[in-house]
Amino acid sequence: MHSGSCLCGQVKYHITGDIGEIVHCHCRTCQKAHAAAFSSVASVKDTDFEVVSGTLKSYESSLGKSRYFCKNCGSQIYAKREHTQHIILRLGTLDTVPTSEQRNHIWVSHQAPWYTFSDDLPKHEAFE
Template sequence: MVEGSCLCGAVTYEVTGEVGDIVHCHCSTCRKAHASAFSSVAGVADEDFVLSGREHMKSFESSPGKLRHFCGTCGSQIYAKKQGTGHVILRLGTLDTDPGSEEVRHIWLSDKASWYALHNVLEEHEEF
């Protein structure tokens, strides 16, 4: 089973089924919502997504028919939901366990942050 939580721990979730393929979205809405170069997401069937701490959740309609759901205490985005779909868009930065999925694509590169290079070779460190 896959598990996740917000930064403060008030909201937790379990995924009882499969986590879909991982996609990295570079659109300006995702960048601003996550204060990051891109957002990593995957689809999860509605019936496989079990949320606890719902009373701490807030939502924001970032585009018509799409709600972003986040912890009202710490602000961690947990998932998004498009009207009329049978799945949630899980925000993978909130995962506590391995989703067992693989990344398959980058989307909205036409809107990518100018200060980030997709293909680069940077120093890597295990810790700061």
């Protein structure tokens, strides 16, 4: 089992199943939402994810995709696309260490000009 929480500790969650492969997303929306060069994410089945304390708010950041965050501190916990059966977990909120492997970088066409890649992972211009 994995667990995670937000910055202030009000939101806590558990994951009872597997955490998917790690993807580093460089899209402009992730840059803005995380105030960083990219966001490291992985998929988790809806049925394996449970918020056990705290309250989340949501924001539809792009058509059909909402981001869920702590209503108190603003930490983004996950995103969810309509008509899917998984969430997009923001790995920075994990309190346990995932055993998932890194898969790739996506949306490198939006790469922050001040960021330099330091790994050999595959890089994709858009979402793949």
